[in-house]
Amino acid sequence: MRIAIDVMGGDHAPVEIIAAAVEWAKKSDDELLLVGKEDLVAKILQNYTYPPDRVHIISATQVIEMDDSPATAMRRKKDASIVVATRLVKEGRADAVLSCGNTGAQMAAALFVLGRFENIDRPAIVAAIPNRAGSHTLLVDVGANVDCKPQQLLQFALLGKAYASIDLDINEPRIALLNNGTEESKGNVLAVESYGLLKAQAGLNFIGNIEGRDIFSAQADVIVCDGFTGNILLKAIEGLAQAAVHSCSLELERIPSFLSKFDYSRVGGAPLLGVEGVSIVCHGSSKREAVYNGIKTARDCVVKDMVKKQKLALSQSR
């Protein structure tokens, strides 16, 4: 197998990317095509021993930076590493392309060089989230499309269903819509309209809305959302897991107490800001401990004279 690697993309490019590719070449029988600035890549490669017949440099003279506009970059940087690497797949010279660079540019390259599936307007990125059942739940999209239309979320559902049949070996995956409540009426404009489309789609096992807290419950096999929400969500999950492990790495028994800080039952309620009185919003699923702690929050807000002080602070910041 031949894998094309955009070695110029990513915060730690090219050194870390090349190091990984070399490592892979050593441990497999695959051919690695390192796409990037030829002299630079060659120089870095000198620091490694690797099978020379299976690690090749493919020249690309340009790089699309993280803050480049994908559309502009695609027009102006025709010899960019991600474009050249994607072209290798199109031409059959590589079986896959991988990049840690500008996601928008990678998607644009995939669209323009490889082309999209019939009836699919925009590609989507899928992430497999571990769940409590020990399996995975697919989240689509996690960053390819930051502004979506309902029709796209339906397509994400169809793509997710197809992918689930291959990746999870589930033929009729349960599809859910990520939302801020389970009721059909809940959500922003996009979610409400998408709900209607998903419900109406024949052959789709649409189980309705799913809230953030149930992502890990294995209630759904595929969860669809816009790429803005999905990206923030995925990174937050990773961030919390990292924070829990790192903050507590010296003392294992501290992890549960660290994580329990995130238990809403212990927080109880959240103040509504901007209104002329203390109004505490609690989770709908609150049981007595959560309500009890919500009362505590209400009390704190009153004791701190929250409304008056907020207004004072606001007037000073204008």
Place this chain on the structure above:
Amino acid sequence: MRIAIDVMGGDHAPVEIIAAAVEWAKKSDDELLLVGKEDLVAKILQNYTYPPDRVHIISATQVIEMDDSPATAMRRKKDASIVVATRLVKEGRADAVLSCGNTGAQMAAALFVLGRFENIDRPAIVAAIPNRAGSHTLLVDVGANVDCKPQQLLQFALLGKAYASIDLDINEPRIALLNNGTEESKGNVLAVESYGLLKAQAGLNFIGNIEGRDIFSAQADVIVCDGFTGNILLKAIEGLAQAAVHSCSLELERIPSFLSKFDYSRVGGAPLLGVEGVSIVCHGSSKREAVYNGIKTARDCVVKDMVKKQKLALSQSR
């Protein structure tokens, strides 16, 4: 202090709500005003011992259900528990109101009965997220406003700043915009436009965009986002923490291994769905382990004949 409780709102209302209120009344000197259906509340209260001079029933004959439209409910259910409870605050008969019911209705009641601050179009809900520094980061909005305009996100920042000065005792809090990348150009239409407003606002210590993974890093004191994203994010954080503790509660040492499943370095890369070739998207911050595992993902997709099978599955599901 007198606290009005909407005992009719929430998945576990009224029993769990009343139980919490009674518990609070016993452990404090506060007066609790239980707002709801008089006969029902009185009947449940018979199961508890409580200080009778500090637990009162306030009659409200109607209830706004979770799936009621807030606007319609406000018009039709003028004697709803959340409306009556909020009115107690307006009339000075209570110092704060708390509800586990329909959040939209609670916000509508706060807006119409209490009124909003000058120059603030819509109230926002603030949540305090524990961070790695052992303090808290404020997230605004976590559910009051599912569709937002840039001007609202600016107002969330100002509200968050005011609240931080009271709750966290920080006078010049670092304000960040939740986004799918740190670069100024990143984000959906809302985020890009909000960035401009936040940057231009005098007296605001705006530090730029923050990604999901850095929510827990204590880089910012206040993070602003639309209420749809904020709600899903907050609940997901709670859900992951719960899943980690519950899944591993019997074997403490399993928690780090459970959480490490969420480490992107171990996953490495996410496939781009819907394009005519294998294109693996990796995190920009990937180091060699993440890239190495990304190559593994690329290989798996090729071995599984992902593109062909996806198209086949898609054609069958239409």
